Amino acid sequence: MTDELRPQDGYSSQSQPVNPELEATRELLPAYALGTTDPDETRMVKEMLTRFPHLIYELEVYQDMRRALTFSAPTVEIPGMAKSRILSGLLEATAPSVAQSAAPVRGSAPTPPPSGGLLDRLWRLLGGSPDTPAMLRLSPALAALAVVLLVASNLYWSGQIQQMREEQTLLIALASQQDTLLTLVGSGQVHRAELAATPDGTGVETVSVVWNPNAEIALLYAQELPPLASNEVYQVWFIRGDQPVSAGLLRVAEDGTGSLLLRSPEPVGNFDIVGITVEPSTGSELPTSAPIAAGELRA
Structure with a gap:
């Protein structure tokens, strides 16, 4: 029934x-x-x-x-640098105990190789007693796994956050430059100058500057500027007579494009020329090389 x-x-x-x-x-x-x-x-x-x-x-x-x-847990690939640091740390931590256990003791019989499964051998390597309950044996392994996953997760999200911050900075800069350009255009007194390559400016293609003669700012946009060494940077100058004034450092992308909000201590219309030179990565107080491009600021 x-x-x-x-x-x-x-x-x-x-x-x-x-x-x-x-x-x-x-x-x-x-x-x-x-x-x-x-x-x-x-x-x-x-x-x-x-x-x-x-x-x-x-x-x-x-x-x-x-x-x-x-088998339900997804596989997590540890970044190469994190994996190397973790493995190096484990090797350094276990090297003394491994060397001590491997050293022969005078008058004693050779120690037989550890028996049991992989978890038992790992537990003995870490100095655990073979009589410890299985649940407690799992603790070091689970703790190590948790540390590995935590490090991998932190590295991943740290990289993502850094990338988001860089993108946010770029968007803010572009938005600021767009607002500046709209202000310059909306004033009705906007001017544009095309900078020409000089004999020292091999490979320079298009460099444009938009400015208002009465404003203390201007906007520069460049395309296909030659790549520079890591210890070099483009520097923009406003020039009046033979007196240059730094307007900012221009860093370009891999394809040679870049934009820069130029700043002046006085109205841009007071200067005669805008030019670009190659300087050390931190910039210079005065030009240390001949200009690669230059253009007249004609109102």
Whole structure:
């Protein structure tokens, strides 16, 4: 009959529990499937499995769940630099204990190689006792895994945040320059100058400057400027007579394009020429090289 409980399940025909050990074993099955029971609990479960074979089916359910959980976690690739630092740290931390354990002791028999699974060998390498319960043995491995994942996650998100900050800075700069250009154009007194390449400006293509004679700012836009060494930068100058005044440092992208909001201590219309030179990466108080491009500021 389907409603009748079988005596071998640990219940009488009146559905009263008659074997508390059976219920205790059922409670241990999840831990046994994970391998975290202590020696006494393990012996008890094995004994009860022989006495009550139907518990094997319940155990298989927990084992299937364990396997599913094991392979459900996504694989995380640790960045190369982080992986190198972690492995170097582990090698440095374990090198003394490994060397000490490998050194022969006078008058003592050679130490046999460690037995057991990979987790047991790792546990012994870390100085753990072989009598430590399995649950506690998992702690160092889980802690190490958590540290590795945390480092990888922090590095990933740190890179993402840095990239977002750089993009935000670029957008703010572009928005500021766009507002400046709109202000210059809206004033009705906007002028534009095309800078011509000089004999020292091989490879210079297009450099334009938009300015208002009465404003103390101007906007420069360049295309296909030759690439510079890492210790060099383009510097823009407003020139009146033979007196140059720095208007800012121009850094270009890999394709040679760049833009710069030029700043002047006085109205731009007071100057005669705008020019570009190649200077050290920190800039110069006065030009140290001949201009590669120059143009007249004609109102």
